[in-house]
Amino acid sequence: MALVPALLLGALSVLVMLPAAQHLRALRNGERTQATLQTGGSCMMGRCRVGFEAAGRTVVADLPVGSGGGKDSVGTRLTVRYRADDPRVAAREDDVDGDGAAVLAVASGAGALLLLVLSVLAAIALGRQRRAGSPTGRAPQDAHP
Template sequence: MTTVSNEAGGTLGPRASLWFSLVLTLLLGALSGLVMFPAAQHLRSLADGRPAQATMRTNGPCMAGGCLVAFEAGGRTVSAELPVGSSGRVRTGDSVDVRYRADDPRVVARAQDVGGGGAMVLAVVSGVVALLFALLAVWSAFFLRRRRRRRPVG
C-alpha cells in the first residue's frame, strides 16, 4: 500500500491515509454539491435577465465572488457584486456585459457566465476528484482489512 510522506521524513500510516482520503472526499464533495452547483444554478437563473453594459470596480479573478460592477438600471446607477462562480480575470475600469433581475438589479451576473460559467466546470471537476478520493478510500479500506486478516496471531 502506498503511504504519504510528510515533511519530517516520516510517512502517514495506512489508517491516516484512509482518513485523509475520506476528509478530502467530504470537502470536495461539499464544494461541488453545496457551493459550486448552486452557484451555477444561480448564474443560469439570470439567462433571461435584462442586459446592461457595466464597468468593473475591482481587479482580479471573480470565481470566489467579491468583484463589483456598476451599471445603469431603471434610470439610476447600481453597484452590485458578481456572484461566486463568475469566470474570467478583470481589471478596474473594464467594460463588461451583464444581465440583472428586473425586480432587483443588485442580482447580476456577467452575460458570458449565464450558462453556468466557471462554477459548473468547477462543480464537475471537484465532484470527479471527490469520487476519485472516495474510490481511493474504499481501496485503502479493503487493503487495510486484508492486511489485518493476514497478520500472524501470537
C-alpha cells in the same frame, strides 16, 4: 485520511457550485447593460463587483460565485445581465449559461468520488495487511480468560 477531503469536495459540488450554476442560468433573460469592473480578484469565488446604470440610478453589484473574468483588470467594461426587480443581482453575460460553475461542480464531484474510492481501497489494503500479519492468516481475536 482522504475521506474528509472527499466529503469537502462533494459538499462544494452539491452545496455551492450546482446552485451557483442554476443562479447564473436564471439571469439568462435578465436586463442587459454595460458595466465596469470595480473590484477584481477571484471572480469564481464571488469576490468581484461591477457598477452600472439601472432604472436611472447607479448600482454596484457583486458578481456571483462561478463568475469568470478574474483576469480582467479593474475598470474593464463588460456586459452584464441583471434582474429587473433587483439590479443588485447581476452576472456577466458570458457567464449566464452557467457552464463555468457547472464544470467546476463536475470536477469537484469527480475529485470527491476519486478520493472516496481511494479511501475504500486503502481500508481494504489495510485490512488485508492486518490479516497477513497474524499467525493464522485471520484477523487477531481478543483473548478471553
